Amino acid sequence: MSAVRHIDQMKREIWLPSFPKRIVSLVPSQTELLIDLGLQDRLVGRTQFCIHPAEILKDIPRIGGTKKLQLDAIRTLKPDLIIGNKEENQKEDIEALAAEYPIWMSDIQSIEDALQMIRTIGEITQTVERAYSIAEIIESDFSDIKAQKERFKDQAVLYAIWKNPWMFAGQDTFIHHVLELAGFQNACREIRYPEMEWKDIEKLEFDSLFLSSEPFPFAGKHEEEARALLPNKNIVLVDGEMFSWYGSRLLRLKNYLNELAHKMA
Numbered sequence: 094m095s096a097v098r099h100i101d102q103m104k105r106e107i108w109l110p111s112f113p114k115r116i117v118s119l120v121p122s123q124t125e126l127l128i129d130l131g132l133q134d135r136l137v138g139r140t141q142f143c144i145h146p147a148e149i150l151k152d153i154p155r156i157g158g159t160k161k162l163q164l165d166a167i168r169t170l171k172p173d174l175i176i177g178n179k180e181e182n183q184k185e186d187i188e189a190l191a192a193e194y195p196i197w198m199s200d201i202q203s204i205e206d207a208l209q210m211i212r213t214i215g216e217i218t219q220t221v222e223r224a225y226s227i228a229e230i231i232e233s234d235f236s237d238i239k240a241q242k243e244r245f246k247d248q249a250v251l252y253a254i255w256k257n258p259w260m261f262a263g264q265d266t267f268i269h270h271v272l273e274l275a276g277f278q279n280a281c282r283e284i285r286y287p288e289m290e291w292k293d294i295e296k297l298e299f300d301s302l303f304l305s306s307e308p309f310p311f312a313g314k315h316e317e318e319a320r321a322l323l324p325n326k327n328i329v330l331v332d333g334e335m336f337s338w339y340g341s342r343l344l345r346l347k348n349y350l351n352e353l354a355h356k357m358a
Contacts, residue, residue: 099217102200102210103179109195109217113174116218117167118143119159120178123199124150126211126340127176129227130220138170145334145342162186168193176214199339203270204235207339227341234347235274242276244354249280249299252336255309258288262305268336275350291322301357302326305333329357 096108117138118124124143127136133149138156154170157163159181167175172194177187179200190196197217199210208228215224250272252262262268263283272279280299281287302319304311311330320328334342335349 096195097217099197099213101198102206102213103198105198107195107197109197110173112219113217115170115172115174117156117170117172117175119156119162119175119182120199121145121159122334122338122340122342123176123178123210123214124340125338125342126214126227127218129341130215130218130223132218132220135218137172138167162190164189174217201267201339202265203267204231204274204343207267207343208232211340227344231343231346234344238347238350239274241350241354242274245276245357247276247278248301248357250277250301250303251280251294251297251299252303252305252331253309253311254286254305254307254333256311256315259291259294260286260288262336263287267339271336271346295323300327302328303331304328305331305336307333307337327357329353 095111097111099107099109101107114135115137116127116132116135118127118136119140121140121143124139125145128146128149136153139150139153140157140159141155142159143150156166160183162182164186167190175190175194175196177196177198179198187196187198201207201210208231211224211228215221252268252272254260254262261281263281263285264279265284266286269279280297302323304315304319316328316330331353332349335346
């Protein structure tokens with residue numbers, strides 16, 4: 094099988110098969126994209142967190158979690174292409190796998206990065222028409238989303254991703270980029286994912302506390318706890334996949350934000 098030279102989003106030079114037949118995905122949002130590109134017959138491995146679409150993925154072997162890959166399980170699958178992500182996968186695991194297999198890595202901080210990833214995966218898997226169509230729809234949706242920014246009135250939002258310790262999505266993250274494009278102001282001015290104590294949270298100026306469904310599974314009881322601690326703030330449970338999955342799930346974001354606007358009205 095002939096190989097083609099590519100530069101991935103981490104600026105790594107790699108040689109990938111011109112027609113990969115055995116693909117392992119190390120990232121949930123990119124796994125879903127592969128399925129939406131019609132590549133389920135070529136997907137031979139995925140993580141335990143790759144859950145959409147469930148009916149198709151139930152028969153695809155699992156190779157551990159995004160941070161705890163089972164390298165030997167991946168080796169048994171004999172992949173000719175592995176697709177990972179700089180933030181979601183451990184550097185040591187990627188380096189070990191890259192010594193044996195071709196790995197294409199994404200590095201996503203913005204919608205532009207996500208669109209480039211979608212188009213490039215289409216190119217390296219020979220599903221260009223479908224990938225470019227998905228990217229085009231997402232691009233159009235985001236034009237509409239930006240045009241409706243006023244509905245959220247630049248509301249300051251603190252976006253929680255973890256509890257005990259409390260952690261938040263700060264600057265230089267994909268979540269931050271989506272929040273800002275939608276019209277929210279990210280009240281967390283620190284970089285990446287800072288930890289905070291409750292006394293520090295209370296000092297921040299924000300209108301709403303978003304409790305994300307992932308990676309920490311915030312639910313109704315956490316909403317009630319937060320409302321008791323912050324009686325003057327708007328406490329909102331949000332779908333974390335909509336704010337942090339940067340593959341084809343972005344096709345659903347426009348409708349989700351419409352629902353969120355109605356919920357917060």
